[in-house]
Amino acid sequence: MVDDLDEHIESYCKQWRHVILLLIMTSTPGIFNAMQISSYVFIVDRPSYWCDIPELQLVRWNDNMILNVSAPSQKKHSDKIEECTYYNRSYSEFAKKGYNWSMQHLDNASLIPCKYFNYNTKESVTTEWNLVCNNEVLKSSVQAALALGKFVGGFFFGLLSDKYGRKYAFNIAAFIYIVSGPSAALFNSYSLFLAARFFIGIAGAGVYQTAYTISTELTTGKTRTWVCLLLNFSYPTGYVLLAVTAYYIRPWRSLLLVISLPLLFMIINCWYLSESPKWLMSQGKKKLAWATMSKLNPSATYAEAEISVLPDVKNEKLKIGRGMFKEWLSTFTSMFSTCDMCAKTTIAYICSFVVGLAYYVIALNGDNFTANRYIYVALNGIVEGIAYVATIPLLLYVGRKLATSGLFFASGILLIVLLVIPKENTDVIITLALLGKFCVSAVFSISLLYISEMYPTSIRNTSLGTSLTVAQIGAIAAPYVVEILGAQAWYIPSTVCGLLSIFVSILILLLPETKGTKLPDTLDDMKISSPVSFTNFCKF
Structure with missing residues (x-):
């Protein structure tokens, strides 16, 4: 029956009207995420100041x-x-x-x-709460609070999504987003502002990773590759929109309000975005899986589909109040259930951490490079968009493993080369940094798809969610690396990221290739999948 469902999902993918609608519904969270994340560059200024x-x-x-x-x-x-x-x-x-x-x-x-x-200047978070001198570390905490929220959200919604459904998790995350986004612009207390940023991070992780998983499970083959890559274009789109908006709206509260009010449109996503039939099938809800598939693709016929009234899920939701932690823990520990699974998960987590650190260090490091922040953020978005386009032929003709390892290695070399460039050569430094961002953005796109293909449907969102959670550890560290280490020497943040990237490029060679393979549905399917091995160094 699972094979039959895959056939109908493939039929669904052939109707581009459906695929485009799916892409729109799942990409808008990424646009909002990018704007909220990079708003730090504009709301936390580095003004000239003196004792009054x-x-x-x-x-x-x-x-x-x-x-x-x-x-x-x-x-x-x-x-x-x-x-x-x-x-x-x-x-x-x-x-x-x-x-x-x-x-x-x-x-x-x-x-x-x-x-x-x-x-x-008096139009930033820095001047609002005097985040200078001994309080300068609190400035980095503005971004760290959002990253910490993404850390918690990635873990929480990954497990929630695998236990209670992709759509259910998405709707909860969207509601938190709609409330916390505008609240951050209105709070007069620094503590409440940090709390709002924390919940923005939780919600951002929830809506993005569940939407990404739905896209993965509602597409097959080359369509999945195209959709997942196009889905990542939401982030560079958000960066460019933010740079333009911030150029015309300078007061930080007004800027946050303008980029947060559109979150109300996520109600449309909550209404139209469908549950994943593959998740329903993995939970034994076969009739509901076929019923959902029939709504997605009404032109198809389903011999197995006995369309019935949706089951009452109240009892399932009540489990959130009792014993849910044990279920979450069971799902999470299954990622380490065998030596091979443990090795894959460890490599995935290390990869995610370095991607998160390098991605945000480069994005937030414009002031250390003495770059115009509006141009720098816009260029980050444009370069990231070009990177996602470049990954398409890589994934179609090269494969996941070689592309991921090669891009990590290239980004590491580019970031280390900055050591020999005099600080006065700003244009050269920014060019090399953006080329490093190009490679990191491309590897971020490919690694998400690579990780999601390595794990079975039953724990796929947990694996993706916890990997994004680990990436947030890097994101949490990034503003401190930029502000504290960057104050010691402008090249330290980029050098640290470069060395770590080269290390991970070697580590990834231990993994098997997933290009062209069928997605595993259960943990039993993992027993026949290719294991982590030193012999994989020579297999591409």
Whole structure:
């Protein structure tokens, strides 16, 4: 019966009207995800700042006058002021006596940390909550909160989707997205803002990975390859749309609101997106699987389909309140049930971590490269789109394994080469970084498909979801790598990613090729699949 279902899914794929509608329904979450993720570049600015003196502001001293009496110069750069400390002087007396008198009575005062700050721009999260100096790590936490949410969401919705259905998980994630997106733009508390970003990450992971899995399971052969690659175009589309939007809308709250309100349109996805018939079949719901298939492709006839009323799923949903963790744990541990499964999962997780780290380090590293942020984000989107186009002939004629390993190796070399480029050659640095992003984006696209094809239907979304979850560990680390290590030397973030990419390119050669193979449906099918082996080094 499973083979018959595959035949009807293939028939469904031949009707391009259905495939295009499926692609639209599953790609919109990626557009929203890309805009929310990269919004960090625009809402968390790196402005010029200095210690503010309220007593002098009250008597209307201008910024230069305040700096002349309060700000020390940096030891290495006499023309630059210290941003986090100021002289401990009697500024209330300065306010009474005036500027000229104050300049003649400057004493050798000690330095103390800033209590208040002034900025050359006041339209970012940084200036809203003074995320500078000792609080600078909180700036990276804005992006880390979203990445942590994607970490939790990937794990939670992966398991939820495999146990209770792709559509059920998608609808819950979409509801969280619709609520948390606009909320982030409205909260006045930094803690609540971080909480909203966290839930945006949870929801973003849920809608994307379930939509991706539905696309994988409702397509076959070359159609699956094309659909999954085109699905990834949602991310570069989102990057370009964000760069254009951010150029015209500078206040950070307004920007977040403009990119979040369209999330309401996801109600349409919730209504029209279908459950996966392959998942229904894997759960033993044969009649419902055929009923769903008949709605997707009404022109086909199904000898096995005894269309019946949809079963009452209330009892199944009640399981969420009791014993669900045990079911999740059972599904998750099945990914490590044999030595071969354990090896495949370990390699998949390492691959996902490095992709997540390199992808976001390059995307967020524009300021370290001294690039125009609007142009840099737009170029990231364009390069990523070109990368997805380039992966099509690779997947059709080369295969998953060689393409993934080769792209990892190429990105590693490109990022390490940055070490020998002088920082003044900004154009060369940005070009090499974008070429590295090209390879990382391409390998991200291919690795998602590669991972989804290695696992059976019964745990496919869990494997994809947990792999994306591990990728978020890299995404969580990325802003800290960019902000903290990048402050030590601009080339450290790219060098770290380059070395890790070369290591993973070698590790992937242990995996078997999945191109042209039939997707496994159960764990028993994995027993006859090609194992991880050193002999695979020579098999492509």
